[in-house]
Amino acid sequence: MILSRACNYGILASLYIAKEERTKTGYTSIRHLSEELNISFHFLTKILQTLTAEGILHSHKGPKGGVMLARNADEITILDLVYAIDGEDIFTECVLGLPGCGNEEPCPMHFQWAEVRENLKDMFEHKTLAETAGEVEEMKLRLSNFVRGEKQ
Amino acid sequence: MILSRACNYGILASLYIAKEERTKTGYTSIRHLSEELNISFHFLTKILQTLTAEGILHSHKGPKGGVMLARNADEITILDLVYAIDGEDIFTECVLGLPGCGNEEPCPMHFQWAEVRENLKDMFEHKTLAETAGEVEEMKLRLSNFVRGEKQ
């Protein structure tokens, strides 16, 4: 798995929030998110707490509470979410697991891997929540593991 | 981590064997490999058993026994090793963890990810053990986590 499960869920939830905020204002409850996306409520809560601590989301307790994007949706990239949840390890670690990946002491895959992982990073960096949430609506892309038809 | 630890070890050991076989003939003992590469002997044994079962290595018990490449080194790619140990999941799974990755029901990252993972696959497929072991010797690339100087 390239991203952790927590990271997958964090991205899906953030995209859902961004999509909601295209039309409505205010907070989205985590309970609602967990039901719509079919993600464990408590697990999702913890993930979104991390995103809140990292300044990507803003949260509010009590009735009518929930989470919302802390910045404009075009100023948040998928890369921001990956960094916040999984850290930068995928983009700095040796693909063969050797310590201290770099040009000084390269492993046999280093130069090829360095290029691929740069592409990977660009891919995440060029996808903003604004643009991607737009595509989700226009192209009716899925954000959950529900089979077509079931649940909405 | 993009590859499992078992896969990292399997690749490093296979490269070491390929490098040895450029000059010497016969079996390389797993004990020797585990010491040179600083990998747990029993763990490495299990990984190489898998590669033997997959027809990539050939093994022999008893004194003077060990493992050797079952095919010519230019007919084994790193991709063969990844498939044998980790399977093809990285190259077929949804980057957001949704079930049934494909063009029919794409997730918001599908088309970009499909391209990057194809590059990743090409990268592994274009590296044969022969070529890579050659580079390791010529460029003095490292295969172990020993710091420079320590242990050879």
Added chain:
DNA sequence: TTGATTTAAGATTAAAAGCTCTTTATAATC
């Protein structure tokens, strides 16, 4: 034939990741 050496196989333990449960703090509404 016996003893040493080596891989094979499987049981066991340890660590990490994934997930659930409970309790607490905060805020809105009645």
Added chain:
DNA sequence: GATTATAAAGAGCTTTTAATCTTAAATCAA
């Protein structure tokens, strides 16, 4: 103020991955 809805925090359980340990089987050499 009481009640209810919500996020925050952390303890604890489960599953997967990583690593170790033990025993068996095969092979070689003396």
